[in-house]
Amino acid sequence: MTRERLYLYDTTLRDGAQTQGVDFSLEDKALLAEQLEGLGLDYIEAGYPGANPTDTKLFLQERKRGPAKITAFGMTKRPGRSIANDPGFQAVLAAKADAICLVGKTWDFHVDVALGTSLEENLAGIKESVAAVVASGREALLDCEHFFDGYKDNPAYALACAKAAYEAGARWVVLCDTNGGALPEEVEAIVAEVVKHVPGDHLGIHVHNDTDNGTANSLAAVRAGARQIQGTLNGLGERCGNANLTSIIPTLLLKSSYAERFETDVTPERLTTLTHVSRILDELLNRAPSRNAPYVGESAFAHKGGIHVSAVQKNPRTYEHVPPESVGNQRKLLVSDQAGRSNILAELDRIGIAIPKDDPRVGRLLDEVKEREAAGYAYEAADASFELLARRIMGNVPQFFDVDSFRVMVERRHNALGDLVTVSEATVKVRIDGETVLSVGEGNGPVHALDNALRKDLGRYQGFISDLELVDFRVRVLSGGTDATTRVLIESRDGEGRRWFTVGVSPNIVDASFEALLDSVNYKLLRDGAPAS
Numbered sequence: 001m002t003r004e005r006l007y008l009y010d011t012t013l014r015d016g017a018q019t020q021g022v023d024f025s026l027e028d029k030a031l032l033a034e035q036l037e038g039l040g041l042d043y044i045e046a047g048y049p050g051a052n053p054t055d056t057k058l059f060l061q062e063r064k065r066g067p068a069k070i071t072a073f074g075m076t077k078r079p080g081r082s083i084a085n086d087p088g089f090q091a092v093l094a095a096k097a098d099a100i101c102l103v104g105k106t107w108d109f110h111v112d113v114a115l116g117t118s119l120e121e122n123l124a125g126i127k128e129s130v131a132a133v134v135a136s137g138r139e140a141l142l143d144c145e146h147f148f149d150g151y152k153d154n155p156a157y158a159l160a161c162a163k164a165a166y167e168a169g170a171r172w173v174v175l176c177d178t179n180g181g182a183l184p185e186e187v188e189a190i191v192a193e194v195v196k197h198v199p200g201d202h203l204g205i206h207v208h209n210d211t212d213n214g215t216a217n218s219l220a221a222v223r224a225g226a227r228q229i230q231g232t233l234n235g236l237g238e239r240c241g242n243a244n245l246t247s248i249i250p251t252l253l254l255k256s257s258y259a260e261r262f263e264t265d266v267t268p269e270r271l272t273t274l275t276h277v278s279r280i281l282d283e284l285l286n287r288a289p290s291r292n293a294p295y296v297g298e299s300a301f302a303h304k305g306g307i308h309v310s311a312v313q314k315n316p317r318t319y320e321h322v323p324p325e326s327v328g329n330q331r332k333l334l335v336s337d338q339a340g341r342s343n344i345l346a347e348l349d350r351i352g353i354a355i356p357k358d359d360p361r362v363g364r365l366l367d368e369v370k371e372r373e374a375a376g377y378a379y380e381a382a383d384a385s386f387e388l389l390a391r392r393i394m395g396n397v398p399q400f401f402d403v404d405s406f407r408v409m410v411e412r413r414h415n416a417l418g419d420l421v422t423v424s425e426a427t428v429k430v431r432i433d434g435e436t437v438l439s440v441g442e443g444n445g446p447v448h449a450l451d452n453a454l455r456k457d458l459g460r461y462q463g464f465i466s467d468l469e470l471v472d473f474r475v476r477v478l479s480g481g482t483d484a485t486t487r488v489l490i491e492s493r494d495g496e497g498r499r500w501f502t503v504g505v506s507p508n509i510v511d512a513s514f515e516a517l518l519d520s521v522n523y524k525l526l527r528d529g530a531p532a533s
């Protein structure tokens with residue numbers, strides 16, 4: 001039986017980025033796009049060119065083309081203007097993007113109140129705008145704002161907008177529940193009407209989660225015929241969030257009523273990266289992952305209590321609706337570390353370390369990771385620190401250099417101009433090749449000063465680290481018990497644009513930072529094959 005193709009459209013980097021307190025850098029966006037592409041998303045809506053400097057810059061960059069269609073977001077042309085005379089529209093058209101998604105009004109009430117134009121002119125604007133995108137050689141999408149509310153008020157007009165876009169050549173007409181108030185039975189009934197006018201393989205669904213029905217509404221639209229689902233990782237989005245792709249994707253693959261009918265580009269193998277991708281977003285946002293998130297949460301497959309645990313051990317299907325490994329998560333039992341062991345083996349495999357299952361070093365690594373995680377380390381997003389730790393226990397990390405000691409001073413004073421300034425100075429004592437080197441560095445903060453001091457003179461390794469750059473620095477204070485512990489995550493990059501993450505933990509923020517910094521330097525030396533001293 002041939003299955004129908006469903007298309008997955010991620011808008012974490014655009015709609016998700018509109019969330020309060022979320023501010024993705026160019027590097028964050030590139031990293032997330034890479035992860036989403038690896039997962040098998042068909043479309044990645046990366047931003048709104050012209051709306052802010054980051055997004056404008058992003059869409060001016062050439063990118064290496066992958067399988068996902070990088071999509072720019074914009075608005076249909078402004079009423080009363082030609083396309084040539086609409087700078088906002090031109091900024092979107094100028095984007096280096098594979099597809100362009102335009103938001104347009106389809107609710108007569110909004111056309112009148114918000115746009116202040118006639119229904120006819122709005123309809124003509126939709127047609128012209130979609131046609132202009134098609135003429136530019138890109139795939140066009142119309143995002144029908146407030147479609148469901150519009151349909152309830154004036155079905156003929158909402159439908160006319162959808163049809164106008166389709167007839168003008170839109171690859172997708174996306175039905176939006178912009179305020180998130182629609183219920184699954186309404187979505188299913190309305191989409192079933194729309195497919196009589198616009199074919200389902202040209203219809204998308206974009207919903208928000210304001211009644212906690214984001215996943216249910218997306219699935220309802222698919223049942224009624226829509227073939228593109230829009231959403232975000234972890235349901236990130238303003239107010240209560242967007243439809244959560246982290247829940248929708250595994251449901252499509254693992255639940256037979258969908259898996260038998262539909263296929264996507266997310267293979268079962270790619271699905272095993274889902275938990276990892278979800279946690280990377282949390283780390284970038286400096287948020288603790290939601291423990292009870294469906295499929296990917298730490299508690300999603302946690303079993304406590306004697307009867308549950310022994311039943312799950314006999315047959316996991318007794319208390320689990322899907323196998324945790326299918327989404328890259330792990331079973332948590334309080335009486336056995338088997339699950340942890342298989343997780344470690346999977347991680348080792350991912351970073352290319354082949355080792356027999358029963359090698360005693362696997363157990364040692366597991367114990368070490370457990371101990372460190374209890375102390376506050378998190379390796380989900382700190383791949384480089386995990387790899388260093390694993391390779392150290394496997395016995396194949398050379399000793400490059402030793403840090404004997406470091407000292408940092410922070411001074412706040414008035415400078416010659418009378419301005420209040422804070423300056424930091426660090427001294428690091430390093431031993432390389434039997435020699436002790438004392439280096440001093442200055443910086444605008446203690447970590448910056450330490451970084452400068454450490455990298456001032458690393459002897460024979462200087463050439464290996466000259467292109468190492470610290471891109472980002474995230475701090476989280478973990479409150480466990482009476483003492484607060486600080487976790488620092490450092491993102492580094494080299495001259496070829498490769499990025500890696502390292503972690504440090506200490507009650508002292510400078511100490512935690514230095515640990516992450518040392519891991520970053522050691523990882524670079526290891527990866528680039530620097531010789532032992």
Ligand SMILES: [Zn+2]
Pocket residue numbers: 015178206207208242
């Ligand atoms: Zn939205």
